Amino acid sequence: MPQAVVCVKPIPDPKEWDRLSLDPETGVLKRAGISTVINPLDKNALEAALQLKDRFGWTVTVVSMAPPDTQKTLREALAMGADKVLMASDRALGGAATLATAYTLAALVRKAGDADMVFCGNMSLDGSTNQVVPQLAEFLGLPHASHVVGVETEDGSTFRVTVDLKDALLTLQHSGPMVLGLTKEANDPRLVSVMGIISAQSKPLEVFSAQDLDLDPEKIGQKGSPTIVSGLFMPEIKRRREILSGEPEEVVDRLIDGLREMGVL
Amino acid sequence: MANVSDYSGFWVFAEQINGKIADVGRELLGKARELADSKGVEAAAVVVGDLTEDEVKELISYGADKVYLLSHPNLKLYSSLTYTRLLEDLVNKEKPEAFLFGAGPLGADLAPRVAARLNTGLSAHCVDLKLNEEGGLDQVVPGFGGSLMATIVCPNHRPQMATVMPGAMKMPEPKEREGEVVRVDVGEVPSPSPEIVEFKPKERSAVALDGADVVIAGGWGIGSEENWKLLEELAEVLGGAVGATRPAIDEGWAPEDVMIGQSGKTVHPKLYIGAGISGVMHHVVGIQDSEVIVAINKDPKAQIFEVCDFGIVGDATKVLPVLISKLKEKLGE
Numbered sequence: 001m002p003q004a005v006v007c008v009k010p011i012p013d014p015k016e017w018d019r020l021s022l023d024p025e026t027g028v029l030k031r032a033g034i035s036t037v038i039n040p041l042d043k044n045a046l047e048a049a050l051q052l053k054d055r056f057g058w059t060v061t062v063v064s065m066a067p068p069d070t071q072k073t074l075r076e077a078l079a080m081g082a083d084k085v086l087m088a089s090d091r092a093l094g095g096a097a098t099l100a101t102a103y104t105l106a107a108l109v110r111k112a113g114d115a116d117m118v119f120c121g122n123m124s125l126d127g128s129t130n131q132v133v134p135q136l137a138e139f140l141g142l143p144h145a146s147h148v149v150g151v152e153t154e155d156g157s158t159f160r161v162t163v164d165l166k167d168a169l170l171t172l173q174h175s176g177p178m179v180l181g182l183t184k185e186a187n188d189p190r191l192v193s194v195m196g197i198i199s200a201q202s203k204p205l206e207v208f209s210a211q212d213l214d215l216d217p218e219k220i221g222q223k224g225s226p227t228i229v230s231g232l233f234m235p236e237i238k239r240r241r242e243i244l245s246g247e248p249e250e251v252v253d254r255l256i257d258g259l260r261e262m263g264v265l
Numbered sequence: 266m267a268n269v270s271d272y273s274g275f276w277v278f279a280e281q282i283n284g285k286i287a288d289v290g291r292e293l294l295g296k297a298r299e300l301a302d303s304k305g306v307e308a309a310a311v312v313v314g315d316l317t318e319d320e321v322k323e324l325i326s327y328g329a330d331k332v333y334l335l336s337h338p339n340l341k342l343y344s345s346l347t348y349t350r351l352l353e354d355l356v357n358k359e360k361p362e363a364f365l366f367g368a369g370p371l372g373a374d375l376a377p378r379v380a381a382r383l384n385t386g387l388s389a390h391c392v393d394l395k396l397n398e399e400g401g402l403d404q405v406v407p408g409f410g411g412s413l414m415a416t417i418v419c420p421n422h423r424p425q426m427a428t429v430m431p432g433a434m435k436m437p438e439p440k441e442r443e444g445e446v447v448r449v450d451v452g453e454v455p456s457p458s459p460e461i462v463e464f465k466p467k468e469r470s471a472v473a474l475d476g477a478d479v480v481i482a483g484g485w486g487i488g489s490e491e492n493w494k495l496l497e498e499l500a501e502v503l504g505g506a507v508g509a510t511r512p513a514i515d516e517g518w519a520p521e522d523v524m525i526g527q528s529g530k531t532v533h534p535k536l537y538i539g540a541g542i543s544g545v546m547h548h549v550v551g552i553q554d555s556e557v558i559v560a561i562n563k564d565p566k567a568q569i570f571e572v573c574d575f576g577i578v579g580d581a582t583k584v585l586p587v588l589i590s591k592l593k594e595k596l597g598e
Binding site: 020127128130131132134135138143144168170173174230235240241243244245251258264 | 282287343346368371373374375376377378387388389403415416417419420458459521528535536546553556557576591592
């Protein structure tokens, strides 16, 4: 059976980001107590793969580089319909920039066996770098397309992929594996059913260390990352903050006077 | 690892779509020029496409000492594999210390692949670039939707690569300057693979948000397509452009290309008016360089009131008609 490999990243729930803070002493990000969810666009990637499963009987394998306590989140991908999860979990993988992340994910994709298509979310909402898709493709030696708004196939072997370049739409046609970065325009991810949740419990979820994957220690984690975060800071906002309330006529008069004082009218 | 001292000069990838060089390339040249001047090195632009010397030499006036032109009919349309190979060769030959890309869909798709090929670092969606004490590039990027900013450095690998949000750098004034267009021999160029079977340019929205002096933005709180017309009317009165937040675009009230925020446009108008916008950091990161920020929202606890100069607590659909009529009256005086 052909196989679709889907990259999934567990991220801190965007609904709780206002609770993120920096430790004033160390400058380290505090994210304890914030729940973990599947990166939303990765569900679009999963949906694209699951449609190939529904239509042509493909196997759907999820790969993820994540801390071990995110297994529960990854089970959700199994509940949606994926067949198995291969997870890389190792302290040595921590602090990875996109280059080291892509290198590690490429090893997981190879571990999954022959991938006939690799689907990813176009970006993760927490990092928002847009970088893993092209870099994963580079490590796998495959073509890629990001900002994908449509994936179509008649026969499960030739694919038409539509990319949104903002000023134009570009449609590619290709037979053979690619790495695709899906946006939320690409499809509507299915919801998890009760049956899905039950069957997910018995599906395989394998965890690999860096050594299991024969990863080069120079290319993973912080060591394999050419970029370093040299500082984190909360954006500083200095504004006048004159808050007006009352009847529209009054507040609008005050606003217009204020804007004139500030020289923008 | 690269021998860092072998690398010199600040490069900009000036992307073209359909033969038109995108503004973000010109914006980045302004910054590259400034960085190059403070180190006494060259700034250069790189253009890949099917273009003539005459079509690219304008980039000299925006700050390029050199414009590397890689031109061939098969380069007219973007192909990540071909473009990556050409940029890899050029970087390895000329060795720039930094290479900046626009963070639009083309730059964001190409730069990571080039960085992986060159085994170097790439920061994403920078909002600021400055030199640090070691002469390296401090790259400021938003994380977690902008609720946090991080400074990224790339100490031991070259070139230092970054994608920069369109609009994040000010458009420089074009000046009469010396410079040259260097035509790079691209050799045989295969037609794009994967094959491009369709290329459909999109229609542009009426008033460009980039560079607008006044920006009127609407969010989910506007409530309907009918009410959205109030924003357009206000923009017309003030000679501005209309932008939107993600939820308003999802409702279909505004086109995708006017989204303001981390994954959309960054604006820096003299006056920004946000109506029915709650002010999540994703949006705020795209408006924070506005000179004056006005917020209208009926929820007194809306986050946007934390970052505004004037905040009106009230229903935008009731406040806007009054604002429009009073402005018409007073601006007519």
